[in-house]
Amino acid sequence: MKFKSIALLLGCVYVTAHTSIAAAAYPDKPIKLVVPYAVGGTTDIIARVVGVKLGTILGQTIVIENKPGAGGSVGSAYAAKQPADGYTLVMAVESSHAVNPNVYERSPYDPVKDFAPISNLADVPNVLVVNPDLPAKNMEQFIKLLKDNPGKYAFGSSGNGGLSHMNGELFMSVTGTKMLHVPYKGLGPALNDLVAGQLQVVFDNIPSSFALIQGQRIRPLVVAAKERLKALPNVPTYAEVGIPKLNNPSWFGLAAPANTPDAILDTLNQAVTQALKDPETVAAIEKQGAIPSPMSRKDFGELIQQSNAQWVKVVKDIGFNKLN
Structure with a gap:
């Protein structure tokens, strides 16, 4: 009985250590960043500016993948269905993660439940x-x-x-x-x-x-x-x-599919915070007329929820007929 207990204990130690090593190794391959809009738009520009520094900090290439269509819903819905392993991220912006889901009768994704918020990147006039x-x-x-x-x-x-x-x-x-x-x-x-x-x-x-x-x-x-x-x-x-x-600027942030491990999300949040302290990255964002605006995972999640509530009211107040 004693030997079984020791074996079980050693097994738990091995699993814990192995899991920690795996988490510590993230990322060990390139990361795909889905931009749910075409090349040349604001979301694409912000993604590419931040993505370069983010890749340097994480030690892996950030590969931008543009998936435009339906006001951002095509790329966002695609990203929501990807494995929650930290290797597919998505630009979570006010347009695709607060406006779009509230103007369609049936949205192919839930901007709150289907994504794990990482951080806002910039506020844009x-x-x-x-x-x-x-x-x-x-x-x-x-x-x-x-x-x-x-x-x-x-x-x-x-x-x-x-x-x-x-x-x-x-x-x-x-x-x-x-x-x-x-x-x-x-x-x-x-x-x-x-x-x-x-x-x-x-x-x-x-x-x-x-x-x-x-x-x-x-x-x-x-x-x-x-x-x-x-x-x-x-x-x-x-x-x-x-x-x-x-008279309200827009927010442009970063998210992952829901259920992405907290350790990975924390790593990404810390990397974003570090990237947005880099003078060259800050200058590149400000050159575009945008304002770097990193925040905690919790604060970004609250921003997404608050913005959704605001757009629900706007859609109702202006009498907009929801899209099919």
């Missing part, structure tokens, strides 16, 4: 940009133009049910205007058509629009930020032009 040929130089002229020509002008989005789509719907509801909505598989393609003149308006985030704004290929009319941006000092905030409901 939104911007309303127009084609330079549009005969409106400021928000007052823009609203008048839309009211005088209901349904004539089109706005592009990252897809049905995404943040850029819903910001457009909220804008029209608040201002009493009407535009045609044209969904894309990401804001990159939408911006291409905006520059080409096939669209007149895009409700975007600063990072994906900034280079085009600097090159005067598109015109910013207003930004969603607490105060005017240093990079765009002549562009007013939504609050300044009397539309405070749209």
Whole structure:
């Protein structure tokens, strides 16, 4: 009996030690980071900037995999079904993890239950940009133009049910205007058509629009930020032009499939925190007009839940008909 007890004890020690060694070895192969939007959009830009430093810290390559479609739901649903082993992560952003699931009658994933939050990465001001040929130089002229020509002008989005789509719907509801909505598989393609003149308006985030704004290929009319941006000092905030409901920056974070072990999630959270203290990474994010914003796993989880509650209310308040 004594020998059996000793053998059992030794077996437990072996299993515990083996498990600890396995956990300590993470990661021992490349990590896939799913971006549920097209190349060139804000989510893609933030993922690539942070992914480079994150890979250096973890000692493994972070492989970006773009899976656009349906306002972020295609890539998010795909990521939710991957093994919970820390080798598939997903960009969990306000558009795909708070807006999109609340504007469809049936979402293919639950933004809270199907994912394990790791950390927010950055807060990003939104911007309303127009084609330079549009005969409106400021928000007052823009609203008048839309009211005088209901349904004539089109706005592009990252897809049905995404943040850029819903910001457009909220804008029209608040201002009493009407535009045609044209969904894309990401804001990159939408911006291409905006520059080409096939669209007149895009409700975007600063990072994906900034280079085009600097090159005067598109015109910013207003930004969603607490105060005017240093990079765009002549562009007013939504609050300044009397539309405070749209004056909220967006959050862009990182998550894993639900049930990913805590030890792995903690490792990733610590790596994100370290990455967002790196001066070069911070400078690269700020260059895009974004603000690095790391946080604890608990705080990021609460942010996702609070944001979902807010968008449930917005969808109801504006009388939006949920998508099938």
